Amino acid sequence: MTQSTETTSYKDIKQTVLGRIRSGEWRPDTLLPNEEDLAVEFSCTRTTVNRALRELAEEGFLERRRKAGTRVSSAPQRQARFTIPLVRDEVEAMGGTYRYALVSALAETAPEWLAARLALTPGQRVVHVRCMHYSDNTPFQFEDRWIVIDSVPQVEQADFSAIGPNEWLVQTVPFTNVELSFLASRADATLAGFLDVTEGEPVFTAERITWLQGQPVTLAKMYFAAGYRMTTRL
Amino acid sequence: MTQSTETTSYKDIKQTVLGRIRSGEWRPDTLLPNEEDLAVEFSCTRTTVNRALRELAEEGFLERRRKAGTRVSSAPQRQARFTIPLVRDEVEAMGGTYRYALVSALAETAPEWLAARLALTPGQRVVHVRCMHYSDNTPFQFEDRWIVIDSVPQVEQADFSAIGPNEWLVQTVPFTNVELSFLASRADATLAGFLDVTEGEPVFTAERITWLQGQPVTLAKMYFAAGYRMTTRL
DNA sequence: AAGAACCTAAAGTCTACACATATTGAGCGC
DNA sequence: GCGCTCAATATGTGTAGACTTTAGGTTCTT
Structure with a gap:
């Protein structure tokens, strides 16, 4: 059969199966027919069914085990995917004009908390x-970053006045x-100044630690302006 | 060729390709050979390569466009997956003993902000x-939830003293x-009491709104205890 | 020079089949 | 009845080949 006449694509199957789950026809824990x-x-062929079910399982709707079969996940949506765009993209996506400004860039001995952390x-x-x-020109994010010189020797020559450390x-x-971690921290005096909020205000914070083959490369703390939400739809 | 002798699985290919990206052999924006x-x-067959590349693209390492080919993503790791377990599972995974307690459950007219939101x-x-x-027995999470009666009529008969509203x-x-949103909010007097923190402290908060075929079902605000981090490894 | 139409390379998808692997559950021996 | 072994079964993965769709380039037209 040519596909154009009667496409039974894996997407169709995904849709149908999802529909049955959502409509309640296949309740959580229901064992569904084999592939x-x-x-x-x-x-269609089993391969196509397989792909549909595999993807649904990856998305958290199904649980699959060999021999045991495929069943509807009892705790659905256990996984959420967040898109973490570059700051510039995020700002521009909201229709804003992006501006970057270097505050300071200094080589120093790693403070104790950082040495322990990394x-x-x-x-x-x-x-x-x-x-x-x-x-x-309104504050969007304050970025506080440490880069391990031994892991990235070139960093001593880098010029962060033009390009952000992340992009570099x-x-x-x-x-x-x-x-990657998300947490709520409180604005100290410095942070309050940069983000233009009152001292003590809650600040949504993302921390990112990066390694290269076990070698710590960088730790970044990103403090977002008041009211920021990290949102995703499922 | 039988697979047992010389398995060239899509996983091997993923590993190899990832290795080349990570080693810097294939830098961001590099166009890689066609399938x-x-x-x-x-x-191996193109099918196998296809699966490897497709998954790497899904994971954010590659960008693929028909005819244009596959290239190394210039802004890698744009997507992070967070596992959002049921509270009970999360507590038990950390080795704690889970306890649930109902604070209040009342039918009421939706407050204006909620009506607008949903x-x-x-x-x-x-x-x-x-x-x-x-x-x-130490506070882990305070849950504040509204369930739309028109969407879930059975909720008026539900007994939330034994089972949590989420599981129900x-x-x-x-x-x-x-x-699903993550944000930082500040503890008001009530919240401070429940979570055993000082009033005004930052509180990591997750909000979840659920619909059923366009009908709003529930809004949940989940306030986490001090120091909570939502963490994921990539 | 600008734009439209076409060609074609590359990814996307499906079929059909085969072998791999994990795990359950039945049968067996004690 | 309990535990062990083993075969049956459902999913997992790979091969081979074909057709489909998208979009980058090229060429042709205005």
Whole structure:
């Protein structure tokens, strides 16, 4: 059969299966027919069914185990995907004009908390970069970043007055591991000044630690302006 | 060729390609060979290469466009996946003992802000449930939830003293759409009491709105105890 | 020079089949 | 009745080949 006449694509199957879950026809924990039977039902091959079910499982709607079969996830939507765009893209997507400003960039000995956090040897040196990201000249994000010099020697020559440290790093060093956290922190006097909020105000914060083959590369703390929400639709 | 002797699986290809990206051999924006050539290089079929590249693209490492080819993403890791377990699972995963406590459950007319937020008609009624989740009897999360009665009529008969509203809803109503936000809010007097923090302290907050075929079902605000971090590794 | 129409390369998808692997549940021995 | 072994089964993955769709380039036209 040619596909144009009667496309039974994996997307159609996904839609149909999702529909049955959402309508309640297939409740949580329901065991659904095996791939072969579904292939007959949708009059396509098992491969196509497999792809549909695999993706639905990846998205958290189904749980699959060999021999045990496929069943509707009882705790659906356990995984949420957040898109974390570059600040510039995020600002521009909201229709704002993006502006970057370097606050300071200094080489220094890693403070104790940082050395402990990144498992640095005492006395290891880092470049500490602080900068601001503005949307239409209102504060959008304050970025506080430390870059381990031993892992990225070129950083001592980098000029962060023109390019943000994030973009510079992305272009310069590869990485193998990332840890990303979201938390709520409170604005100290400095932060309050940069973000134009009252001292003590809650500030949505993202922390990102990056490694290259086990070597810590950078820790970034990103403080967002008041009212910021990280939102996603599922 | 039998697979057992020389498995060139899509996972191997993913690893190899990832390695080349991470090592810097394929820098951001590099155009990589087309699927057919890669299939030759890895001595497997294009299907297998396709799956590897497709998944890497889904994970944000590659960008693919028909005819234009596949290139290394210039802004890598644009997508992060967070696992959002049920509170009970999260507490138990940390080795704590989970305890649930109902604070209040009342049917009422939707307050104006809620009606606006969920696009309710004025005067529509909701059940307002407030409850606490404890880990080893220390506050873990305060949950403030509104359930639209017109969308879930059974809610008026539900007994939330034994089962949490989240688990009850998951078992009872399907849903079609979810919006999830993370933000930082400040503890008011009530919240401070429940979470055992000082008034005005920053509180990491998750908000979840659920719809069923365009009908708003529930809005939940989940306030986490001091120091909470939502973390993921990539 | 600007724009429209066409060609074609590359990814996207489907079919059909085969072998791999995990795990359940039945049968067996003790 | 309990535990072990083993076969049946459902999903997982790979091969081979074909057709489809998109969009970058080129060429042709105005």
